[in-house]
Amino acid sequence: MINQKSGIVLIEDDVALGNSISELLSLSGFNVNWFKDGIDALLYLNKHIPDIIISDLMMPNMNGEDLYFNIKKNGKLNAVPFVIITANIDDSVQYKLLENGVNDFIVKPFKVRELIFKVNNLLEFKNNIEKKFKPDPFSKVTIKLSEKDFLTSVNEHLLNNLKLNVDIDELSKQLFISKSTLDKRIRKLTNKNISQYMREFRLDYAIKLIHLGERNIQFLVHETGFNSFSYFTTSFKLYSNLTPRDYIKSIHNDSKLLENN
Known part of the structure; x- marks a missing residue:
C-alpha cells in the first residue's frame, strides 16, 4: 500500500487545472507542493527531494522538457519518477524524453482516475524497490494525530470509502473514536456537524x-x-445554488469564453 504522506511536486501554470489537480491529489492522501513556474520548482527541488514530480510540458520561462533535463543534473533526484502532462506532443519530443528517463505521459484532457492510478503505480514500484534496501522505520510506531492530521485522516477514510457512502457509525469505528467525539472534533475544526461535513466532502x-472534465x-x-x-x-443544488446540469453548463460556457479571449 502506498504511503499516504508521499510528497508530490506539481508544476502547472494553468491556475484552474493546477488547483484541481493539487486538491484531488491532496484528498487522495498526498502532500502536494504546487508551482506555477519551472524555475521556482527547480529552486525548490535543489533543496528538497519529493517522491514524484508531475510537470506540464508547455510553460513560460522554463518548459517541462527543460525542467526535466535540469533535474537530471542533480544526482539526488535520479530515482524520483517524473510524469509529464501535455495537451499534445510531437513524437520526436516524446521519444527523446522517454529515452532519457521520463516515466510516463498524461495527455489532456484526462480523467482524475488515470492520474491517481499512474501516480500510485509509480510510487508503489518505487517503494517496493526501496523496501528491499531499508526497513520501514515507522512500521511499529504509533503517532498521535494532531488536529490537522485528524482532519486529513477523516478525509482519507471518506475518500477511500467514497462509493460505499460510509455512515457515521462506520467512520467512527475506522477512526477508533466514538460518534460523539467524532462530531465534536469536526464541529470544532469546521463549524459543521459530521453529517454535513461528510455530505459536502462528497x-x-x-x-x-x-x-476536470x-x-x-x-x-x-x-x-x-x-x-x-x-x-x-437536491444536495448539489442546495450546496452550489445550481443543479448539476446547470453547473456543468456554466463551466463549459466559462471554458468557451476563455478560449475566445
Whole structure:
C-alpha cells in the first residue's frame, strides 16, 4: 500500500487545472507542493527531494522538457519518477524524453482516475524497490494525530470509502473514536456537524471531477456514493445554488469564453 504522506511536486501554470489537480491529489492522501513556474520548482527541488514530480510540458520561462533535463543534473533526484502532462506532443519530443528517463505521459484532457492510478503505480514500484534496501522505520510506531492530521485522516477514510457512502457509525469505528467525539472534533475544526461535513466532502469531490472534465451526472452520483440521483441533485443544488446540469453548463460556457479571449 502506498504511503499516504508521499510528497508530490506539481508544476502547472494553468491556475484552474493546477488547483484541481493539487486538491484531488491532496484528498487522495498526498502532500502536494504546487508551482506555477519551472524555475521556482527547480529552486525548490535543489533543496528538497519529493517522491514524484508531475510537470506540464508547455510553460513560460522554463518548459517541462527543460525542467526535466535540469533535474537530471542533480544526482539526488535520479530515482524520483517524473510524469509529464501535455495537451499534445510531437513524437520526436516524446521519444527523446522517454529515452532519457521520463516515466510516463498524461495527455489532456484526462480523467482524475488515470492520474491517481499512474501516480500510485509509480510510487508503489518505487517503494517496493526501496523496501528491499531499508526497513520501514515507522512500521511499529504509533503517532498521535494532531488536529490537522485528524482532519486529513477523516478525509482519507471518506475518500477511500467514497462509493460505499460510509455512515457515521462506520467512520467512527475506522477512526477508533466514538460518534460523539467524532462530531465534536469536526464541529470544532469546521463549524459543521459530521453529517454535513461528510455530505459536502462528497459534493466537493463531484465538483472537482466536473472541473476536470466529467460531464456524466449518473457517473458523479456513483463515484460520490449518493443513494439516489434525486438526492444527489437536491444536495448539489442546495450546496452550489445550481443543479448539476446547470453547473456543468456554466463551466463549459466559462471554458468557451476563455478560449475566445
